[in-house]
Amino acid sequence: MPKIRPANYSSLQKALHWIIALLIFYQITFVEYLEKMGEAFRSGGMPDTLTSILGNGHIVSGCTILALVLLRLWLRIKNGAPAEPEGTSPLMAKAATAAHHTFYLILLLAPLSGIAMYFLGFRQAGAIHHFMEPAFLLLITLHVGAALWHQFIIKDKLLQRMI
Numbered sequence: 001m002p003k004i005r006p007a008n009y010s011s012l013q014k015a016l017h018w019i020i021a022l023l024i025f026y027q028i029t030f031v032e033y034l035e036k037m038g039e040a041f042r043s044g045g046m047p048d049t050l051t052s053i054l055g056n057g058h059i060v061s062g063c064t065i066l067a068l069v070l071l072r073l074w075l076r077i078k079n080g081a082p083a084e085p086e087g088t089s090p091l092m093a094k095a096a097t098a099a100h101h102t103f104y105l106i107l108l109l110a111p112l113s114g115i116a117m118y119f120l121g122f123r124q125a126g127a128i129h130h131f132m133e134p135a136f137l138l139l140i141t142l143h144v145g146a147a148l149w150h151q152f153i154i155k156d157k158l159l160q161r162m163i
C-alpha cells in the first residue's frame with residue numbers, strides 16, 4: 001500500500017497532539033491524589049475536596065485520553081503523516097517512526113491497563129500500569145530532545161509542523 005504523504009498535519013491532528021500531551025502531563029504529575037484518595041477510603045475516612053477532584057480527574061482524564069487517541073489514530077491512518085524533512089537519513093527516519101509507533105502503543109496501553117485494573121479488577125494490569133510512568137518519561141525525553149535538536153541545531157523548522 002503506498003504511504004499517504006500530506007503536506008502538513010491537519011489542525012485537528014495538531015490540536016489532538018497538544019491536548020493529549022497536556023493530559024499525559026496531568027496524569028503523571030497529579031496521580032498522587034488518586035493514591036491519597038484510595039488511602040483515605042481504605043482507612044475508613046473521606047478524602048478532602050481537592051483530593052477527590054484531582055484523584056477522580058485521573059480516571060476521567062485517562063478515559064478521555066483513550067477516546068482522543070482512538071480518534072487520532074483513525075486520522076493518522078486516514079490522512080497519513082508528512083514526509084520527513086529533506087536530508088533526514090534513512091536510519092533517523094526509521095528511529096522517528098519507531099518512537100512514534102511506541103508512543104501510540106503506550107498511549108493505548110496506559111488507559112486500557114488503567115481501565116482493566118480499576119473497573120474490571122484485573123490485578124495483573126496494575127503491573128503494566130505501573131510501568132507507564134518510566135515508559136512515558138523515557139519517550140518524552142527522547143522526543144523533546146529530538147524536537148529541540150531539529151529546532152536549534154538542524155534548524156529545519158520541524159516544530160512548526162506540529163504548531
Ligand code: HEM
Pocket residue numbers: 024027028031034035036038058059061062063065107110111112114115117118119129130132133136
Ligand atoms: C494515558 C492514561 C494514563 C496514564 C499515563 C496513567 C498513569 C498512571 C501512573 C503514572 C500511575 C502511578 C503508577 C505507579 O507508580 O504505581 C497511575 C496509577 C493509577 N492509575 Fe493511571 N494512568 C492513565 C489512565 C488511567 C485510567 C483510565 C484509569 C482508570 C480507569 C487509571 C487508574 C489508575 C489507578 C487505580 C492507579 C493506582 C493508584 C493508587 O496507587 O492508588 N489510570 N496511573
Ligand code: HEM
Pocket residue numbers: 017020021022024025076081082084096100101103104140143144147148158159160161162
Ligand atoms: C506526552 C507528550 C507527547 C506525546 C505523547 C507526543 C506524541 C507524538 C506523536 C505520536 C507524534 C507523531 C505524530 C504522527 O506522525 O502521527 C508526535 C509528533 C511530533 N511531536 Fe510530539 N508528543 C508529545 C510532546 C511533544 C512536545 C513537548 C513537543 C515539543 C517540544 C513535541 C513535538 C512534536 C513534533 C515537532 C512532532 C512532529 C514530528 C514530525 O513531523 O515528524 N511533542 N508527537
